Amino acid sequence: MNSNEDYTINVKTFGGFSIRYKDSELSFGNQSESQMVQLLQLLLHFRRQGLSRDLAKAALFGDRDVDDVSHSIRNIIYNLRKRLKALGLPDSQYVVKKKGVYFWCDDIKVIEDASEFETAFDNAMNCEDNEQKIDMLTNACYMYAGRFLAGNESSVWSAQEAERYREIFSDCVFELTDMLRDAHKYKQLLDVSTYASKVDPFSEWEILTLEALGRLGKFDRTESFYRKTVDMYVKEYGGRANSYVREFINRIGLKLVVGHESLEEIQSKIGNPDDYPREGYYCSLPVFQEIYRMTERMMERSGEKIFLMLCTILDSKGNPMREGSRLEELSERLRQTIIESVRHTDTVTRYGKGQYLVLLINTTEEDCSIVSKRISSRFIREGQRTSLSYSVSNIIVSNR
16 A cells, blocks of 8 residues: 555435445445445444444344354455455455554544534534534534435444434534524524434424424414424324324424415404304314313303213224224215214314214203214115214313
8 A cells, every 4th residue: 555645435324324435435235234244334433442242242143152253254355355345445454453453544534424414513512702603513413414324224223323412413403403592593504403303203303393494474374384393293193182293283383484465364264153054163183172172261251051072983892893994984984974963163173993073062862862863774784783882971060
């Protein structure tokens, strides 16, 4: 190796794994997840402190019994050396062993995005000038380009490092956006939060984006962004009944701000009674819960009688149906039957598989019986072996 030449490889670990040398990317082909590449990743990432035999064994062999660990590691190192030389790296030992610890060689310099990012964040946090600190945090933020060694989550060490770097990125974003908010730099807040959502999805950075849009007065975008984000989280986490989704919708909803309008404009926008269908109001479970809670509050003064009804589909033996394609078909039919059988002032939601809740406003217990009979008569068909059961509870609110 020519001692006068600077040999440097650039290692990308965020969002995947790749190595560039002299503007060319080294290709490992179908060996990208082999023990040889795993060892290379370990050596490059832990190049300063070195790779212990125990960590190498755990990462490369897991729980498998290996008769001679040192011999097996030597074989992997031998194949790695051959591969790196064949890929065009300068002639070198590549891997050296010092006092039982494996190190990446000193004659080929390594620039790794993960360590560069961590150093940039640490330097930014030690900066005392606010404007300079904002610039440094911004640069550090954009250095994070996705999960550490994405696609290699099966490896314990890489999963641990991935979570550590994600937490550093989270700290970086929160520190930066707090400073941007204090400095009224909302355009930059929008840019940073949008980037964070891209590289670290489903971490609620959209809440910051919605705040930035409101601060910038981009009210034409806030409502559509809110709806798009909620739909995205609902799809990812399995529906609005999911407790996390309900909490997220509440959190992001608190940041939703719309433009300045007259009362007439607002009223025409949020609803027109003439447009309401003359059937029960069907909504998601979180919305139903909010309506239920608001109804309880209103009852403290109105004195109206309100009942909560639970409709459950039963199988031919009279037991609640819990699984099966037939249940999905019956559930959809029951949903439509219920909303057609109650008043447009009543609220309906699906609670579980084969179960629906109905909030009956300003009614009586006798009326509840009439409603249940109406639902059954419309739902039960000739020869149908399944049936329905009903539970009804009067909502009683004590005066505080």
